[in-house]
Amino acid sequence: MRTEAPQPVASPVRILIHCSILLVLAVAALWAGRLAWADHLSRGSQVADRQRAVRVAPGASLYERLAEKIEETGGDPLPALAHAAELDPANTEYRMRLGLRAEMAGQFDVAERNLLAAARLSRLYQPRYLLAQYYFRRQNADGFFQWAHAAFDIAYGDVLPLLDLCWRMRPEPEWLRAHALSTRPEIARQYLVFLSRRRQIEAAEVLARQLSESAVAADLPALLEFCDRSLAAGRPAHPVEVWNRLCMSRLLPFEELDPATGASLTDGSFDRGALGQGFDWRLNDTDGVTSRRMKGELRVTFSGRQAEWCAVAWQYLATRPGGSYRLRSEFRGVDIDSPDGLCWKIYDLAGRRVAAETSGGNLTFVAPSDVLVLMLSYQRPMGSPRLAGTVAVAQVELGIAR
Amino acid sequence: MKGAALGLAILLFFGTLTLWVEERLAWSLFQLGAFLLAGWRLVKMRWRQVPVPFWPLAAACCCAVPASLAPPEHGAGADLQRGS
Numbered sequence: 161m162r163t164e165a166p167q168p169v170a171s172p173v174r175i176l177i178h179c180s181i182l183l184v185l186a187v188a189a190l191w192a193g194r195l196a197w198a199d200h201l202s203r204g205s206q207v208a209d210r211q212r213a214v215r216v217a218p219g220a221s222l223y224e225r226l227a228e229k230i231e232e233t234g235g236d237p238l239p240a241l242a243h244a245a246e247l248d249p250a251n252t253e254y255r256m257r258l259g260l261r262a263e264m265a266g267q268f269d270v271a272e273r274n275l276l277a278a279a280r281l282s283r284l285y286q287p288r289y290l291l292a293q294y295y296f297r298r299q300n301a302d303g304f305f306q307w308a309h310a311a312f313d314i315a316y317g318d319v320l321p322l323l324d325l326c327w328r329m330r331p332e333p334e335w336l337r338a339h340a341l342s343t344r345p346e347i348a349r350q351y352l353v354f355l356s357r358r359r360q361i362e363a364a365e366v367l368a369r370q371l372s373e374s375a376v377a378a379d380l381p382a383l384l385e386f387c388d389r390s391l392a393a394g395r396p397a398h399p400v401e402v403w404n405r406l407c408m409s410r411l412l413p414f415e416e417l418d419p420a421t422g423a424s425l426t427d428g429s430f431d432r433g434a435l436g437q438g439f440d441w442r443l444n445d446t447d448g449v450t451s452r453r454m455k456g457e458l459r460v461t462f463s464g465r466q467a468e469w470c471a472v473a474w475q476y477l478a479t480r481p482g483g484s485y486r487l488r489s490e491f492r493g494v495d496i497d498s499p500d501g502l503c504w505k506i507y508d509l510a511g512r513r514v515a516a517e518t519s520g521g522n523l524t525f526v527a528p529s530d531v532l533v534l535m536l537s538y539q540r541p542m543g544s545p546r547l548a549g550t551v552a553v554a555q556v557e558l559g560i561a562r
Numbered sequence: 563m564k565g566a567a568l569g570l571a572i573l574l575f576f577g578t579l580t581l582w583v584e585e586r587l588a589w590s591l592f593q594l595g596a597f598l599l600a601g602w603r604l605v606k607m608r609w610r611q612v613p614v615p616f617w618p619l620a621a622a623c624c625c626a627v628p629a630s631l632a633p634p635e636h637g638a639g640a641d642l643q644r645g646s
Contacts, residue, residue, distance in 0.1 A: 178604055178607075181600075181604060182601055182604060182605070185597045185598075185600055185601045185604075186597075186601070188593070188597050189593070189594050189597040189598065192589075192590040192593040192594050192597070193590060193594065195586055195590060196585075196586045196587045196589075196590035196591075198586075199585060199586030199587065200585065200586075200587060203585070
């Protein structure tokens with residue numbers, strides 16, 4: 161025999177609970193609709209719509225959109241941004257924007273307060289960088305260096321703009337390094353590049369030497385750029401030292417250089433990877449001329465339509481001033497009988513020719529300075545057509561002439 | 563029960579399909595749907611019992627605890643967003 165389960169009685173307490181829940185649901189539904197309407201208004205193209213939106217639901221993001229529109233129409237967005245920052249005090253984005261706008265409006269106390277608040281709230285680079293910029297514009301050196309240092313402590317990526325501000329505030333490389341910069345290797349690398357580009361070679365030399373003592377692969381681009389710029393400035397001593405350290409630590413696959421004993425040539429057998437920086441070969445692929453390293457040779461292909469004179473490859477030579485040197489090499493035509501017009505030349509950094517080859521790949525010269533340029537070039541011989549075909553250059557050797 | 567399940571499934575599909583919509587309208591419609599479904603289910607029970615079984619209700623309450631801690635944390639300036 162089946163019996164019906166007793167139905168629960170609808171007590172007044174239960175009815176009250178249910179009604180309360182229904183009321184909460186209704187209010188929540190109303191609120192959701194209100195937010196949707198405010199959001200729709202805040203995306204309108206008129207300032208009035210956006211003002212209505214913040215009246216319907218005063219939210220930080222809605223005030224931000226209102227500020228954007230006011231800014232677009234040339235008005236003053238400061239009050240709207242201030243409301244946004246007030247409604248969402250932990251949002252650094254609003255603080256930064258408010259700070260920048262306040263500075264533009266000449267309200268420096270508001271600007272400083274908000275930028276400081278943003279820098280306190282956030283552990284990212286941007287607020288600190290903005291604050292450093294603010295103090296730079298106000299020419300407040302103490303504030304600038306305090307926040308520049310804080311920015312360097314956490315910086316990632318490119319800090320050259322901040323380094324530039326530091327330099328403009330106080331162009332003293334050693335002081336900056338000791339007081340403004342962080343000790344992080346990432347910053348030291350970028351500082352080395354910065355100094356090299358600024359032609360502060362003496363300061364760069366000190367930093368490059370320190371970096372090269374414990375260099376890792378990440379240091380290579382900065383150290384090689386230092387070598388390039390220092391060599392171009394005619395100061396080969398430190399680039400040689402840095403280059404040799406990189407070779408010793410196997411970060412570069414070349415033999416060490418020693419200008420005093422005539423070891424000034426890098427990769428005469430063309431069997432290493434093409435670096436194209438420092439003391440390595442730079443290959444000049446120009447119209448009608450292409451070069452590539454292949455099986456211990458440099459293969460240069462001339463189309464026959466190249467210029468009458470063109471540089472094919474070159475490298476810096478660190479030499480002993482007054483030293484007498486002899487260069488030897490082999491030229492071999494791959495698909496031509498004789499590689500006429502291909503020759504070695506030596507230039508100084510001012511571009512003056514020091515020596516030029518006169519016979520089959522051999523050249524003797526006296527070094528007038530401690531850095532020279534060895535260049536393989538093509539010059540159409542008088543009365544001959546332009547060279548067309550491939551030439552192999554191999555076994556380039558440089559030594560002291562006896 | 564079948565009608566409520568179907569309604570919830572439609573609502574979830576709608577929510578998934580409109581995830582990419584930037585405007586608040588889509589999210590508000592989803593919220594509205596959830597509230598209406600809950601209200602409808604409540605009315606359908608005709609004041610007899612709370613229409614949610616005990617364990618799901620307990621799980622929902624547990625989930626609500628961290629959310630309810632946010633306002634006081636925020637007020638104290640110690641919320642998790644500060645590091646960003």
